[in-house]
Amino acid sequence: MHVGLGLPVTDPVTLPEWAERAEAGPFTTLGLLDRLVYDNPEPLVTLAVLAGATRRIRLQTEVLLPPLRETALLAKQAATLDLLSGGRFVLGAGVGGRADDHAAAGTDLRTRGRRMDEQLAVLRRLWSGEPYGEGAGPIGPAPARAGGPELLIGGFQPRALARVARWGDGFINAAPPSWAGRLFDLVRTSWKEHGREGAPRLVAQVSVAVGDDSVIEDARSAMGAYYASTGRAAYMVEGMRTTPAGIREAIAQFADLGADEVMLYCWGRDPGQAGRLADLL
Template sequence: MPVMEPDLDREMLKSWAKTVDEGPFSSLCWGERIAFDNPESLTLLGALGAWTERVRLVTTVVIPQLHDPVMLAKQLATGDVLSGGRLTVGIGVGGRHEDYQAVGADPATQTMRQMAERVEIMKRVWAGEKITDSTLPVGPPPVQPGGPPLQVGTLGPKTVRSAASWAEGIAGTTLDLDLDKQNDLFDVARDAWRVAGNDEPHLATSFWFAIGDGDAPREQVHRHLLRYMNWIPSEFVDAMAPTTGFAGTAEELRAVLEGFAGIGTDEVHLIPTSSDIGQVRRAAEVVADFA
């Protein structure tokens, strides 16, 4: 979803959701920020559950430390009900102290340990366990037994290893589309899940994308990064923009996706850099080859 783009409205968001749901995509994803003008993630989850019928809904990522864990578990269970059991919860610690400060959360809790503690509470809620002296446990029960599957949002091996005990996979990000680095991280996940005695992890990564001819796609990515990465001096964004994400033709995107498929990637989450619905339609033509 183009949630970090300006001037969003109901019809635009609904059009994107329905276009993605029509296929051939496997999931519909969106991220969370607080001190930004994006839609609130869990409210959007309810709308996406109503607007779609097929595609899985994936939060990439929601940040537990910005929420009360019991209320977050209730909200996500409700989203699982409204979507008919199509929710996957990508979670992470987040990258912005200003988001923590905006909701009165302690930036000192921006750690994997603090996140894991909240995950444990959420799983207890989803299991129907009474965690207070209330007459009834916190509901509703999620459609998916034990709650929606969890994926850890990560860029590094330490985070991956620490999540092997509670996550079902990873939902990472690659800035430079380096297949060797991505495969190294996947190997860390495979080893960590094996040591933990778990099934093979679901391996997902993401990158910004823009499809088109000539210089226009790279200029689109650049504009998006300047807007989204507003906490970074513009000269640094200018320096990273030429090599960040994907910018090119549909055929070039197909080749990139083939490369990720070759290292065992289960999913690639394409992050929009424009709210133009034509971008997702052109991406759909490429993705159809992998369906």
């Protein structure tokens, strides 16, 4: 079981320190969320900075929202980050569902799923070196990994889960262990139905905070603010694990379900949490 570290977004200037601490510990991946109308750092730009501050650890979006972006430029950005990081970039992607993000991007919330399906097909073509289309040739640079960076798909509905087998290399699960088993099974079934070889990579997320009361309260406040517009803030905050026993339990539960990696998502700003989480692992 691999364990990654999800990065907080409320204090971007500390993220290189988080990355250096994570690189020195047992963590396999750094994760960063994506929003447009929110006070978070843009993930591709930020992960590019963190790629320069690290040498070993993977860099993952959790999840980037392609429907908010122009497809050809996204293909170029992702390939560039993958190449310059030595193949350490992992593109976690999802459709998103915040109306304000789509309003600011000038995209249609109602057709975001269809748009992402079209985008994923184009991304795969461009990363394989094929021309963009009539009047436009290939878009380089070639990514470090043939066919493009590792692509993980997030979502909850059957149509979203089917994208894993159609276009992806694996699944990012944001649901608790009580839901995750069913989602993992649906992804595995779809993978076989599409004739894919091997097995999809399964990645889970657990929101955590470790430290004194001020650290935990800071994390709860940040998480509550992020989910305030969804009407589910209290439920999401309630699910945060704040004790070593609780964090170990969540990791074990996902291991039992067959997850390949668990991302411990930190909402609080204190970089010392990286060391505390390393110790409890």
